[in-house]
Amino acid sequence: MLRVTxxxxxxxxESEKHVIATADIARVRGGALPxxxxxxxxxxxxxxxxxALVRGYPRRAGSVWDLVARGLATALNRGREELPPRPVxxxxxxxxxxxxxxxxxxxxIPEPVRTLFDGTLAGSGIPDHGCAFxxxxxxxxxxxx
Numbered sequence: 001m002l003r004v005t006x007x008x009x010x011x012x013x014e015s016e017k018h019v020i021a022t023a024d025i026a027r028v029r030g031g032a033l034p035x036x037x038x039x040x041x042x043x044x045x046x047x048x049x050x051x052a053l054v055r056g057y058p059r060r061a062g063s064v065w066d067l068v069a070r071g072l073a074t075a076l077n078r079g080r081e082e083l084p085p086r087p088v089x090x091x092x093x094x095x096x097x098x099x100x101x102x103x104x105x106x107x108x109i110p111e112p113v114r115t116l117f118d119g120t121l122a123g124s125g126i127p128d129h130g131c132a133f134x135x136x137x138x139x140x141x142x143x144x145x
Contacts, residue, residue, distance in 0.1 A: 001026040004068055025071045038071040045112050049075040094134045102134035103127040120145040
């Protein structure tokens with residue numbers, strides 16, 4: 001079995017690295033053209049995509065990176081060996097309350113962005129239950145949270 005581990009090194013510091021995702025690629029049928037089962041896991045989101053199968057892969061004909069890329073693509077795109085469409089920045093309505101504070105409603109943010117954003121809100125004030133201040137949302141989108 002292959003395990004591909006994605007580590008985050010905040011500010012490039014090796015001492016602060018932590019695993020943020022893994023991909024497990026396991027041979028489930030042998031021979032000259034084996035099949036491989038692929039499972040993706042994200043530390044924040046849990047299992048990502050679908051458990052997928054790369055069928056009849058000529059394992060000695062290419063680089064391990066080719067198998068990894070095909071495994072990732074297959075798991076992310078409902079079993080097809082191609083990348084899904086590129087994600088787009090989510091468009092979320094910004095509301096204003098009676099006091100003039102701008103906010104977003106968490107239930108209006110699509111997944112998986114909602115879960116990732118919600119994880120950055122610890123210690124932040126909120127304008128109402130299930131909401132976040134718009135400036136926190138914009139900071140998150142700009143990579144500042």
